[in-house]
Amino acid sequence: MPLLSVGLQSAFRSERVSPLLSRRLKIATVVLLVITLAFFTWVTPPHAEVLHNILHHLNILPFMLAGLFFGWRGALKTILLALALQAPSIHRHWHRAPLDAQDQIVELSTFGAAGIIAGALADRERMQRKKVEATKRELENVYTELHQNIERLKKTERLTAAGQLSASLAHEIRNPLASISGAAGILTRGQASPESQAECLDILTKESQRLNKLLTNFLTFARPRLPRFQATLPSEMIYSVAALAQHVAGEKGVALEVETSSDAREIDCDPEQIKQLLLNLLLNAIQATPNEGTVLIRTHFIVKALQVEVCDEGSGIAPEERDRIFEPFFTTKENGTGLGLAIAANIASQHGGTLTCRANIGGGAIFRMELPCSEAKPLPKQNLVQA
Incomplete structure (x- = not known):
């Protein structure tokens, strides 16, 4: 641990020192260039006009570097x-080679102005970069805070939902338990008639089955199985589900009609889960439809979606209840668990x-289920209506 601490401290010190060394190196580079150019300008003979001209042009290097490194103030210095440093050379050449001296002054002024302009632009770019970095830090802080708030809200929402589900489940379990307790009490006293005993046993059986169904549906809702996607023809699923529900419809005297689209597109779905969803909707529709009605x-x-609609001829759903029918444990049926439509909505959402x-x-x-689908395929058309 001490070695790790020493290593971290050394790393932090090196991070603080490296910018200072970089700045000193830049200053040394600029100063060395200025001194070198002034030295060679002084030692070059006045009659070597070509060399002097090259040296004058090279003055742009330290000026531009100073402007880029340290801004317009650095360029001015x-x-x-x-x-x-070059004033002695200018003074010496003023009488021996006046054109060279004048050219040196002009180029120092011109290149100096270019360095100052480059420095001003560099200063402005650095200011913009600092603003962008400050804005970036602010956005990162806002994003972090927003992410934390969202996580807190999700946690609160999960806890609230868990509390509501627990309260609803406890309420739903209480009724069959009360019936089971009452029937068991009558049987325990041993004074019931054979008819009452048979009735109590029937109550125990039915309420136990009701509890089992309630808990099974609750587990299905709370821990849904992930879909196993595969390409499936919607018409095959529709006719399969209709065949399963046909017996229930026939017993109640309800006609079951199927209309499938002639557009032969496939959907990527879990056919077993979608069949479960559609069968739930069909059975609910059959129960809601009066005798001799039609489902x-x-x-x-x-476009790129499949719509499946299940239409019944029942009494309908009140508008204030229509917004709650997909909530867990909400039901208008006397013996309903209130989880069928919640599970169906969850299946649709997973797809x-x-x-x-x-x-x-x-x-x-x-009831309308809408699922994404793939492109059309050239498959034979099926009959539109099947009674």
């Missing part, structure tokens, strides 16, 4: 240093789709 299940495609409900114009309700 470098110009003053160059003038001070219609139809499919059609819109990237939606499950909605609206009123049927002719009476009853229409």
